[in-house]
Amino acid sequence: MALASIFEKIVGPEANIAFMAYDGSKAGPDGADVCLEVKSPIAVAYLAQAPGELGLARAYVSGHIDIHGDMYTLLDRMWNITTNDLSTAEKLAAVRSLGMKPLLMRVPPPPQEMRQSMLARMGSRHAKQRDAEVIHHHYDVSNRFYAWVLGPSMAYTCAVFPSEDASLEEAQFAKFDLVARKLGLKPGMRLLDVGCGWGGMALHAAEHYGVQVLGVTLSRQQAEWAQKAIAEAGLQDLAEVRFMDYRDVTETGFDAVSSIGLTEHIGAANLSSYFAFLYGKLKPGGRLLNHCITRPTGTEKTFNKGGFINRYVFPDGELESVGHLIRQMEDLGFEIRHEENLREHYAETLRHWCANLDATWEDAVQEVGMGTARVWALYMAGCIVGFERNKVQLHQVLGVKLDDAGHSGVPLRPSRDWP
Structure with a gap:
């Protein structure tokens, strides 16, 4: 399956969003007012390793996905992901669609992400030092x-x-x-x-x-x-x-x-x-x-x-x-x-x-x-x-x-x- 079509399947084909990918593939309705562009294999790796909201966010923040059109319109049409995230079954289906190779790539989260391991070094949850950080x-x-x-x-x-x-x-x-x-x-x-x-x-x-x-x-x-x-x-x-x-x-x-x-x-x-x-x-x-x-x-x-x-x-x-x-x-x-x-x-x-x-x-x-x-x-x-x-x-x-x-x-x- 073409890469753009895989992303369309994950987001939902009824979302009225266009997709294009670095492999030249396209999906979604012609003339859509918003488009999600997958710019590199790293975007695929992010999504494979964290299917749904988090993976898409990592790919966008790091610049491996671009949004053409209004951000609010895009997220409103993707609301099942942006406010509910994907179900476990949907995440497994996404991983199967993307294949094993993206799962094996080493792609650290963008530096703007604060991970739990970083927080744990600052003390227990809501300790003063951790709250300050x-x-x-x-x-x-x-x-x-x-x-x-x-x-x-x-x-x-x-x-x-x-x-x-x-x-x-x-x-x-x-x-x-x-x-x-x-x-x-x-x-x-x-x-x-x-x-x-x-x-x-x-x-x-x-x-x-x-x-x-x-x-x-x-x-x-x-x-x-x-x-x-x-x-x-x-x-x-x-x-x-x-x-x-x-x-x-x-x-x-x-x-x-x-x-x-x-x-x-x-x-x-x-x-x-x-x-x-x-x-x-x-x-x-x-x-x-x-x-x-x-x-x-x-x-x-x-x-x-x-x-x-x-x-x-x-x-x-x-x-x-x-x-x-x-x-x-x-x-x-x-x-x-x-x-x-x-x-x-x-x-x-x-x-x-x-x-x-x-x-x-x-x-x-x-x-x-x-x-x-x-x-x-x-x-x-x-x-x-x-x-x-x-x-x-x-x-x-x-x-x-x-x-x-x-x-x-x-x-x-x-x-x-x-x-």
């Missing part, structure tokens, strides 16, 4: 690169679009403001922002609500960028961002805690201690807003820990259902006061990030290298598919630490229309 792997790529992709807000979490035609900056402002209103922030309050990134929430809370904010991040580059932004905004008396593990924060008595995009890095085994730590940082009546990506249900057996996202993007990342997170919070004393799913908003956020990367592609490649730029293009387009097809969700959960008399301090009805 994992965060460094993803977030210390280049502040300039992130600025091109994320835009002026430097917000690397799901935005909240007040209207379909809202800009990304408007939507990120709306997200931070929604968090602030849910937390009931007022001048003179103290806010702890764990996993603060480039300081977007800290800056927003200090500037617009007069709150004293401490943000912490495990990324040195993020902390340096945030501290500079705080100084440029003249907010040094209100906001501070530290390069440190949230577990090393010694201050207590906060009026509010925001956790925006950190829970995914905590690990299922550590959720109880995580929420207990945050509970202990709050005053009676204090609120926690937890904003994170989740699994759609609690029935999935696993979250593809050996797949592309875990190896290239978020090593050691773990997702749980919102029901599981709420139960953990409740069992530790939080009263849950509000919850909402922002799944469609994250798909829209990612579309803006993909457009930003496309618009600055040549500069991005010059800054971080072709392989890393391709990781980002692939991961963000694939995540759009995941959120659109309800393979992943984004939830905000608001919890309150009641006082000794059981008072929450939450108004009978939320003010200023949240959500």
Whole structure:
């Protein structure tokens, strides 16, 4: 069987994708608007040794597969691979189709991949040193690169679009403001922002609500960028961002805690201690807003820990259902006061990030290298598919630490229309 036809068979002949290969073979419909080009035998070896999502990703990141046309369109049509991966039977069939020779080739993964053997040398899962290295792997790529992709807000979490035609900056402002209103922030309050990134929430809370904010991040580059932004905004008396593990924060008595995009890095085994730590940082009546990506249900057996996202993007990342997170919070004393799913908003956020990367592609490649730029293009387009097809969700959960008399301090009805 011709090589292009084998790839078409693996991806699915109904996908409306064209294929061409270095052996001169072609497959798929004539005039298809997207085409997958197999450029060398190394691409075949990658697929033979890891049939499905991971093998295709390795071949693309390393430059042995090229994509002609829109990445999102390609992945949307390949959604069974990009969001579910192939079944064991399909993987065996792929190996048989490709033959034994590609299995015997020595083809190390691209350098952008973080393998389990590398992580194991850094300690047990979610040990402080290992967490620090994992965060460094993803977030210390280049502040300039992130600025091109994320835009002026430097917000690397799901935005909240007040209207379909809202800009990304408007939507990120709306997200931070929604968090602030849910937390009931007022001048003179103290806010702890764990996993603060480039300081977007800290800056927003200090500037617009007069709150004293401490943000912490495990990324040195993020902390340096945030501290500079705080100084440029003249907010040094209100906001501070530290390069440190949230577990090393010694201050207590906060009026509010925001956790925006950190829970995914905590690990299922550590959720109880995580929420207990945050509970202990709050005053009676204090609120926690937890904003994170989740699994759609609690029935999935696993979250593809050996797949592309875990190896290239978020090593050691773990997702749980919102029901599981709420139960953990409740069992530790939080009263849950509000919850909402922002799944469609994250798909829209990612579309803006993909457009930003496309618009600055040549500069991005010059800054971080072709392989890393391709990781980002692939991961963000694939995540759009995941959120659109309800393979992943984004939830905000608001919890309150009641006082000794059981008072929450939450108004009978939320003010200023949240959500």
